[in-house]
Amino acid sequence: MQARISQTAVRLRRGTRAHRKQRDGVFRAISDPTRREILGILRSGPCAVGEIAKNFRMSRPAVSKHLRLLSAAGLVTTRQAGTWRLCGLNAKPLRAVNDWLQDYAVFWGESLQSLKSYMEEKP
Numbered sequence: 001m002q003a004r005i006s007q008t009a010v011r012l013r014r015g016t017r018a019h020r021k022q023r024d025g026v027f028r029a030i031s032d033p034t035r036r037e038i039l040g041i042l043r044s045g046p047c048a049v050g051e052i053a054k055n056f057r058m059s060r061p062a063v064s065k066h067l068r069l070l071s072a073a074g075l076v077t078t079r080q081a082g083t084w085r086l087c088g089l090n091a092k093p094l095r096a097v098n099d100w101l102q103d104y105a106v107f108w109g110e111s112l113q114s115l116k117s118y119m120e121e122k123p
Contacts, residue, residue, distance in 0.1 A: 019096070022073075022074070022093065022096065023096040023097070023100065025072065025073040025074075025093075026073050026074070026075065026093045026094065026096055026097060027097065028069075028073070029069055029070050029072075029073035029075055030075075030094075030097070032066070034056065034058075034066055035066050035069065035070055037055070037056075038052060038063075038066055038067065038070060038076075039070070039075060039076075039089060041055060042076065042087060042088060042089035043089055045088075046086045046087060046088040047086065047087055047088075048081075048084045048085065048086055048087075049063065049064060049067065049084075049085045049087060050084075052067070052087065067087060073093060074090060074092070074093040075089070075090055075091070075093055075094070076088065076089065076090065077089075077090050
């Protein structure tokens with residue numbers, strides 16, 4: 001258990017202000033169900049803004065606002081292809097979410113192991 005605590009301490013020390021700010025931006029971006037759906041659409045490959053907008057019952061400018069927020073968090077890349085604006089998924093920033101969740105996975109793993117040990121020791 002001591003080794004796990006020191007791993008967490010190292011992660012916390014490694015979490016610079018810029019790293020925390022980026023992680024917070026990613027959490028803010030994925031907190032909205034529409035933005036999570038957009039990321040799901042982009043998992044299959046780059047897509048034009050108009051094609052993304054067809055999946056929602058909102059205006060295209062509203063979808064563009066969601067895309068700007070995802071782009072600011074580094075989750076979406078955009079490039080011009082003629083008159084189209086193509087958006088693509090950049091999943092790298094989601095690693096910050098995974099790292100954050102791993103600390104809790106360790107916690108739950110230890111808690112469940114303790115419960116199992118307790119139940120096995122009971123007469």
